[in-house]
Amino acid sequence: MAIAIRAEGLAKSFNGTAAVRDLDLEVQPGELLALLGPSGSGKTTFLRLVAGLESPTAGRILFDNEDATALSVRDRRVGFVFQHYALFRHLNVAENIAYGLRVRPRATRPADAEIRRRVADLLDLVQLAGLGKRFPTQLSGGQRQRVALARALAVEPRVLLLDEPFGALDAKVRRDLRRWLREIHDRTGHTTLFVTHDQEEALELADRVAIFNLGNVEQVGTPDEILDHPATAFVAGFVGEAVRLPVNVASSSLRIGPHQLRISCGKVTGPAELFVRPHDLALATDSQPAILARVLAVRRTGPARRAELALADGLPTVEMELPAGHTARKGDILPVTLVNLRLFASR
Amino acid sequence: MRNGVLSESPAVRRTLIALAVGFLTLFLVLPLLAVFSEALRRGLDLFIAAFAEPDTQAAIGLTLLVAAIAVPLNLLFGISAAWAVAKFEFPGKSLLVTLIDLPFSVSPVVSGLVFVLLFGAKGLLGPLIDDWDFKIIFAVPGIVLATIFVTFPFIAREVIPLMQEQGTAEEEAALTLGASGLRTFLTVTLPNVRWALLYGVLLCNARAMGEFGAVSVVSGHIRGLTNTMPLHVEILYNEYNFVAAFAVASLLAGLALVTLVAKSFLEGRYGDQLARAHRH
Numbered sequence: 001m002a003i004a005i006r007a008e009g010l011a012k013s014f015n016g017t018a019a020v021r022d023l024d025l026e027v028q029p030g031e032l033l034a035l036l037g038p039s040g041s042g043k044t045t046f047l048r049l050v051a052g053l054e055s056p057t058a059g060r061i062l063f064d065n066e067d068a069t070a071l072s073v074r075d076r077r078v079g080f081v082f083q084h085y086a087l088f089r090h091l092n093v094a095e096n097i098a099y100g101l102r103v104r105p106r107a108t109r110p111a112d113a114e115i116r117r118r119v120a121d122l123l124d125l126v127q128l129a130g131l132g133k134r135f136p137t138q139l140s141g142g143q144r145q146r147v148a149l150a151r152a153l154a155v156e157p158r159v160l161l162l163d164e165p166f167g168a169l170d171a172k173v174r175r176d177l178r179r180w181l182r183e184i185h186d187r188t189g190h191t192t193l194f195v196t197h198d199q200e201e202a203l204e205l206a207d208r209v210a211i212f213n214l215g216n217v218e219q220v221g222t223p224d225e226i227l228d229h230p231a232t233a234f235v236a237g238f239v240g241e242a243v244r245l246p247v248n249v250a251s252s253s254l255r256i257g258p259h260q261l262r263i264s265c266g267k268v269t270g271p272a273e274l275f276v277r278p279h280d281l282a283l284a285t286d287s288q289p290a291i292l293a294r295v296l297a298v299r300r301t302g303p304a305r306r307a308e309l310a311l312a313d314g315l316p317t318v319e320m321e322l323p324a325g326h327t328a329r330k331g332d333i334l335p336v337t338l339v340n341l342r343l344f345a346s347r
Numbered sequence: 348m349r350n351g352v353l354s355e356s357p358a359v360r361r362t363l364i365a366l367a368v369g370f371l372t373l374f375l376v377l378p379l380l381a382v383f384s385e386a387l388r389r390g391l392d393l394f395i396a397a398f399a400e401p402d403t404q405a406a407i408g409l410t411l412l413v414a415a416i417a418v419p420l421n422l423l424f425g426i427s428a429a430w431a432v433a434k435f436e437f438p439g440k441s442l443l444v445t446l447i448d449l450p451f452s453v454s455p456v457v458s459g460l461v462f463v464l465l466f467g468a469k470g471l472l473g474p475l476i477d478d479w480d481f482k483i484i485f486a487v488p489g490i491v492l493a494t495i496f497v498t499f500p501f502i503a504r505e506v507i508p509l510m511q512e513q514g515t516a517e518e519e520a521a522l523t524l525g526a527s528g529l530r531t532f533l534t535v536t537l538p539n540v541r542w543a544l545l546y547g548v549l550l551c552n553a554r555a556m557g558e559f560g561a562v563s564v565v566s567g568h569i570r571g572l573t574n575t576m577p578l579h580v581e582i583l584y585n586e587y588n589f590v591a592a593f594a595v596a597s598l599l600a601g602l603a604l605v606t607l608v609a610k611s612f613l614e615g616r617y618g619d620q621l622a623r624a625h626r627h
């Protein structure tokens with residue numbers, strides 16, 4: 001299958017400091033790819049490089065296998081949705097959406113009636129029918145972002161680039177817009193790159209997720225792959241609510257603080273880092289190797305109950321999901337085993 | 348402000364207000380009234396007759412001409428300076444911003460003298476211009492140059508802070524939507540600063556028509572040829588022709604009043620946009 005966007009050895013530095021370094025990434029046609037990473041990891045810079053709003057220090061960008069590195073912004077036909085909307089403040093909603101059609105050269109510009117029809121369709125699509133005459137300042141944040149999306153879609157872009165589109169909105173609106181964006185994507189089928197630093201958002205919304213760190217991509221994969229098989233220690237620590245424990249591996253046994261667990265540890269030996277999420281721990285049956293952990297607190301998180309456990313003095317505390325009906329209380333000692341090993345040799 | 352620590356006692360407040368109003372009356376309202384009453388003291392006929400005088404008409408015409416050249420040029424200059432400063436990074440940017448303010452900090456007389464030193468008969472470029480049989484000093488071109496120099500900060504200073512505050516996101520959005528650079532400038536950048544621009548044009552125009560010092564140095568005071576309205580007022584006054592002097596002066600005062608009204612209208616209506624420009 002053809003590749004919609006390909007970045008090859010892409011790099012960008014500002015005054016000598018690298019924001020994106022030697023980055024390779026492939027985007028499949030029609031997929032919704034989330035770019036997830038901590039603040040400052042180069043997500044925005046990468047998106048702007050794809051749009052042509054920045055020019056790379058090194059490397060190439062290909063659209064549909066054609067080199068687009070030298071193409072100007074206006075010739076790239078990307079739809080860009082900015083974090084702070086960037087709506088034209090002196091134009092009303094309908095004029096904002098029509099802008100990209102009106103600036104076309106006469107030969108390709110649709111007739112006025114056609115433009116009006118397209119704007120009305122887009123207003124319907126983003127559920128803002130009837131608000132065409134409003135000005136941006138008369139809209140809520142969520143509404144503004146939907147106008148921004150409609151404006152980007154109006155030019156029939158070959159890719160849609162969204163930079164933290166819901167970053168400035170409150171949690172409830174974010175969740176609604178997230179579902180709605182997924183629906184729109186499924187309906188219009190645009191290849192979409194979506195920047196976020198909210199992993200819940202990325203994992204819920206995206207077909208695949210690219211994890212950014214220090215200007216590079218650490219791993220690309222489906223949410224399941226990222227969560228279940230993190231490729232690097234950074235990914236393991238960044239996604240999920242993982243706790244990082246320093247451990248030592250020697251001849252198929254795992255040493256955590258004072259405890260020794262007889263578990264097969266794959267290829268890793270020597271000092272290592274173990275990433276533990278609530279679902280990685282379980283109550284041990286009698287036959288399983290177990291650590292005796294002390295319950296520090298029991299909390300309710302949604303429908304489930306979680307115990308906060310101290311494995312040993314000096315180690316970070318970990319959380320474990322309790323089976324339904326379990327009566328653990330603060331101060332109890334529980335036998336705990338690891339059902340999942342996310343282990344990376346220390347660097 | 349309405350309550351609590353910042354509210355003054357009523358007596359203090361009334362005293363302060365009375366002081367401010369009294370000061371304004373003494374130094375602004377009374378002189379303005381004096382100008383109009385002096386101009387009309389001998390009746391409307393003489394007032395109107397003052398404007399039939401060919402030298403007066405020439406002075407009015409010259410002032411209009413100078414403003415008609417200086418204001419559009421400074422509009423161009425102000426927009427391009429603001430565009431460069433607000434939207435791009437380049438070496439020497441802070442120096443440029445400082446230089447824009449220069450005419451405000453230099454006495455207008457000095458500004459005028461600079462042009463005499465440059466283009467006068469014994470000036471640096473004087474001989475060069477002589478060869479072309481083209482006069483700058485003691486002629487209209489000198490007056491235009493001096494006026495442009497004195498008034499160029501007005502528009503740039505209104506627009507720069509506003510453009511800086513607005514950033515480049517809307518321009519980038521326009522580019523991604525397929526607009527050309529020029530189109531982006533005309534449909535996004537300019538409309539976003541239009542009220543600040545108009546405001547700057549008003550101030551620039553008022554100063555261009557009213558400038559005395561710099562123009563006086565380069566003009567040569569040739570009646571009917573190189574006299575602008577402010578210079579003509581001085582000449583008439585020195586000749587004890589008070590009615591005519593104040594009649595012309597009342598035109599300038601009227602211009603000031605119109606500017607003031609337009610200015611406060613803009614501030615009332617688009618205050619939010621203009622206030623941003625003045626927060627610096």
Ligand SMILES: Nc1ncnc2c1ncn2[C@@H]1O[C@H](COP(=O)(O)OP(=O)(O)O)[C@@H](O)[C@H]1O
Nearest residue numbers: 014018019037038039040041042043044045046
């Ligand atoms: N225009 C710029 N000038 C200088 N440094 C920049 C610029 N844009 C981004 N950077 C730097 O590049 C790095 C990556 O930034 P960015 O791409 O915005 O990260 P993210 O979007 O992941 O938070 C940061 O260290 C940031 O300070």
Ligand SMILES: [Mg+2]
Nearest residue numbers: 040043044045
């Ligand atoms: Mg960012």
